[in-house]
Amino acid sequence: MEIDDLKTIFADAWFIRAFEDCVAALSDAGKIPGLVHLSHGSEVADVMLRRHLQPAIDKITGSHRSHSLALIGNIDPIALAAEVMGLSGGTGNGLGGTQHIVSKDTLFLSSNGIVGAQVPIALGAALSARRLENSGIAVAVFGEGASNQGGVFESFNMATALHLPILFLMQNNQMAQSTHVKDVAVVNLTARARSFGMVAEQVDGADIVSLENTFERLIQYIRETSSPVFVEVSVPRLGGHYHGDQSCDGQSKVDPLVNLQKLLQAQDMHDEEIQTIIDDAKARAKNAVDEAQKQRDQSGESLKRYINDHPQLMGNL
Amino acid sequence: MPIMTISEALRSTLIQLMQNDDHITLLGEDLSMGVFGVTSGLDREFGNDRVINTPISETAFVGMGIGAAMTGLKPIIEVMFCDFMGVCFDQILNQAAKTHFLSGGNIDIPLVIRTTMGAGDGSGAMHSQSLHGLLMQIPGLIIACPATPADASGLLKTAAQSNTPVIFMEHKGLYAMTGEVDLEIPPIPFGKGRVVKEGADVTIVAVSKMNHVSLEAAQVLASDGISVEIIDPRTISPLDTRIIADSIRKTGRLIVVDEGAAIAGFADHVISNVVENSFDVLRNAPRKIAPPHTPIPYGRSAEAVWLPNTNIIVDAVRDLMRSDNE
Ligand SMILES: Cc1ncc(C[n+]2csc(CCOP(=O)(O)OP(=O)(O)O)c2C)c(N)n1
Numbered sequence: 001m002e003i004d005d006l007k008t009i010f011a012d013a014w015f016i017r018a019f020e021d022c023v024a025a026l027s028d029a030g031k032i033p034g035l036v037h038l039s040h041g042s043e044v045a046d047v048m049l050r051r052h053l054q055p056a057i058d059k060i061t062g063s064h065r066s067h068s069l070a071l072i073g074n075i076d077p078i079a080l081a082a083e084v085m086g087l088s089g090g091t092g093n094g095l096g097g098t099q100h101i102v103s104k105d106t107l108f109l110s111s112n113g114i115v116g117a118q119v120p121i122a123l124g125a126a127l128s129a130r131r132l133e134n135s136g137i138a139v140a141v142f143g144e145g146a147s148n149q150g151g152v153f154e155s156f157n158m159a160t161a162l163h164l165p166i167l168f169l170m171q172n173n174q175m176a177q178s179t180h181v182k183d184v185a186v187v188n189l190t191a192r193a194r195s196f197g198m199v200a201e202q203v204d205g206a207d208i209v210s211l212e213n214t215f216e217r218l219i220q221y222i223r224e225t226s227s228p229v230f231v232e233v234s235v236p237r238l239g240g241h242y243h244g245d246q247s248c249d250g251q252s253k254v255d256p257l258v259n260l261q262k263l264l265q266a267q268d269m270h271d272e273e274i275q276t277i278i279d280d281a282k283a284r285a286k287n288a289v290d291e292a293q294k295q296r297d298q299s300g301e302s303l304k305r306y307i308n309d310h311p312q313l314m315g316n317l
Numbered sequence: 318m319p320i321m322t323i324s325e326a327l328r329s330t331l332i333q334l335m336q337n338d339d340h341i342t343l344l345g346e347d348l349s350m351g352v353f354g355v356t357s358g359l360d361r362e363f364g365n366d367r368v369i370n371t372p373i374s375e376t377a378f379v380g381m382g383i384g385a386a387m388t389g390l391k392p393i394i395e396v397m398f399c400d401f402m403g404v405c406f407d408q409i410l411n412q413a414a415k416t417h418f419l420s421g422g423n424i425d426i427p428l429v430i431r432t433t434m435g436a437g438d439g440s441g442a443m444h445s446q447s448l449h450g451l452l453m454q455i456p457g458l459i460i461a462c463p464a465t466p467a468d469a470s471g472l473l474k475t476a477a478q479s480n481t482p483v484i485f486m487e488h489k490g491l492y493a494m495t496g497e498v499d500l501e502i503p504p505i506p507f508g509k510g511r512v513v514k515e516g517a518d519v520t521i522v523a524v525s526k527m528n529h530v531s532l533e534a535a536q537v538l539a540s541d542g543i544s545v546e547i548i549d550p551r552t553i554s555p556l557d558t559r560i561i562a563d564s565i566r567k568t569g570r571l572i573v574v575d576e577g578a579a580i581a582g583f584a585d586h587v588i589s590n591v592v593e594n595s596f597d598v599l600r601n602a603p604r605k606i607a608p609p610h611t612p613i614p615y616g617r618s619a620e621a622v623w624l625p626n627t628n629i630i631v632d633a634v635r636d637l638m639r640s641d642n643e
Pocket of ligand 1: 064144177
């Protein structure tokens with residue numbers, strides 16, 4: 001990686017952080033209907049993943065905590081912010097919301113309110129890619145909490161049995177809401193995934209050299225062999241389970257963004273230049289969110305339109 | 318026109334659909350064997366990339382079907398018995414049913430889930446249920462319950478063209494039923510019922526196997542001089558409420574016969590709809606004939622008691638004819 005690559009990664013990750021800081025502020029201001037789960041801590045790993053995906057042919061499905069994935073997955077930030085606020089111009093015109101970002105023709109396909117449910121759905125994206133022979137892959141992103149869901153085990157087995165080109169990307173932040181991973185699984189989760197018969201590796205989500213190497217090598221392997229791969233990325237959960245949740249696991253954490261900044265400094269990048277990148281990311285994020293705030297809450301209209309447009313789905317004809 | 322069983326009609330229609338559209342992909346357990354003969358050997362004809370025998374993992378393969386439908390394929394999934402939907406209910410209830418809505422209608426989900434329903438063959442409590450009423454309560458799902466080979470064929474064609482998920486319920490006790498099937502006929506639109514038999518005195522609404530049982534009852538009643546009109550809605554969601562209302566306007570009397578839930582099921586839905594919309598023309602209270610509110614029993618005599626039958630329908634109609642309001 002060149003220094004310019006590092007700068008881009010830093011800028012992209014900061015954009016996500018700043019975007020979600022704006023989302024947090026909107027939530028505090030009462031502008032978001034429900035709770036929001038922020039991705040603080042996984043941005044760098046997400047941006048590193050994005051470097052090896054091809055938006056025209058690949059698909060990502062994510063969990064309740066998917067704003068970051070949506071942003072790396074080519075969802076328009078204004079549409080994302082609008083959907084999170086339940087406004088028109090959102091990905092689902094305000095009918096879906098923060099946990100249900102669904103999008104056609106983008107790298108990011110869908111997020112999910114049901115822990116683990118996105119994993120079987122990603123199998124389907126992998127199946128389509130294999131059938132359409134476009135060398136695309138699917139990426140199912142889920143937490144270590146989700147990894148205990150039966151449907152996730154089924155999916156591991158299905159993917160190996162059917163040779164599906166899929167990356168199972170488990171973001172291990174140690175915590176599932178208030179439950180520590182140590183209390184609910186007694187084996188190493190990567191080893192457990194490997195036992196299904198696929199390549200399974202662990203990588204530190206703050207170590208961009210390892211992330212680059214792992215994603216580059218394994219994603220290429222998935223494309224070339226149409227085989228599933230499991231990767232466990234350790235990421236910190238820098239806030240509560242959702243924004244405003246005060247509970248915390250009490251561990252001190254390293255912020256991967258701070259790590260990356262240190263790396264840039266070690267490469268003799270000046271503090272002013274670093275600050276400019278951060279300020280610029282913040283300004284871009286704020287612009288997108290401000291733009292989204294200009295939209296109105298027309299979700300009532302969206303609902304009526306949906307009802308009108310789909311008489312077949314309204315039960316009685 | 319060729320005579321076919323429902324099983325053959327479904328199979329021929331599947332072949333026709335798959336020949337015309339290579340995005341159609343079958344997913345499910347034991348498809349190459351084909352437990353009810355519908356999919357037997359189709360893998361040899363279309364290859365095991367289009368007819369995929371999956372592990373016994375309903376959650377994974379229903380989810381896979383949804384994801385495939387969102388990304389360019391047109392999966393037709395088989396869940397061997399609707400009883401098994403319990404193990405993959407999230408993928409049906411929250412994923413298949415809701416995704417189109419949550420996208421603001423922007424993403425199509427061209428997905429069909431074929432499954433079986435129906436008691437009467439000694440399969441016991443976990444291979445015999447008729448869960449169509451449960452499924453029709455879920456917004457976002459279309460539920461088809463064909464009763465004849467021609468309807469099975471025509472509705473399957475429509476299901477395969479749908480851009481939102483369809484649950485296609487095949488009655489185990491009807492697979493061998495024969496009838497004329499014109500494979501060239503156009504698809505049968507959803508929400509369009511059929512008057513199976515015209516009559517003047519009582520309307521019976523029933524789908525799937527219960528439609529045939531009702532028809533038998535109507536033949537018995539004809540010898541009493543009671544003329545029964547029989548309606549088969551064919552799809553229960555969307556429901557052709559107009560064809561039912563038109564019939565009630567003529568007869569003023571309603572019986573719904575159903576193999577599903579006795580409480581808050583398909584029968585209750587039809588009755589509440591008629592009471593809401595056609596109260597003024599009803600001559601007396603509508604009746605429901607449904608199984609008792611218990612799991613399906615195993616022993617032959619118990620299963621026979623559990624299922625609605627011709628005698629029960631005949632008695633109910635006779636009683637209804639005697640008890641008009643003033
Ligand atoms: C099936 C299901 N069970 C429980 C929940 C409630 N819930 C939402 S997120 C969450 C924790 C998930 O933990 P993990 O998978 O590790 O993801 P993280 O929140 O750490 O990103 C729980 C219990 C849910 N939404 N769905």
